[in-house]
Amino acid sequence: MLLHVVAFRFRPGTAAAAIEAAGDALLAMEGRIAEIREIRWVPNLAPGVTDYTHVLTVLLDDLAGLERYTAHPVHQRVVTELLAPIREARLALDIDVPAHH
Numbered sequence: 166m167l168l169h170v171v172a173f174r175f176r177p178g179t180a181a182a183a184i185e186a187a188g189d190a191l192l193a194m195e196g197r198i199a200e201i202r203e204i205r206w207v208p209n210l211a212p213g214v215t216d217y218t219h220v221l222t223v224l225l226d227d228l229a230g231l232e233r234y235t236a237h238p239v240h241q242r243v244v245t246e247l248l249a250p251i252r253e254a255r256l257a258l259d260i261d262v263p264a265h266h
Contacts, residue, residue: 166227166263166264167226167260168222168223168225168260169223169224169231169259171220171221171257171258172215172220172257173220173248173254174215174253174254175251183247183251184218184219191204191206198239200225200230200231200233201224202226203222205221205222207219208220224262
């Protein structure tokens with residue numbers, strides 16, 4: 166299994182409602198993108214000096230699934246329409262994790 170982890174830092178002055186709308190749209194991808202096994206959108210409880218305030222985690226089968234997920238039109242639309250206008254920075258990590266039993 167592959168865990169796709171993305172931390173987000175938003176532009177100064179970004180409305181909480183815009184961040185919430187982006188998070189809701191990300192979560193709504195589940196069921197619309199077949200490769201998603203599990204998805205979470207959560208606040209970073211200790212953003213510290215980085216100001217990365219929110220984290221997306223997406224559980225996928227493998228790297229091929231990650232490629233299909235990132236290229237999927239639904240994902241592209243969420244990124245382009247909701248995240249790109251408010252995102253100042255992002256940090257993505259892709260981690261090999263054992264399958265859930």
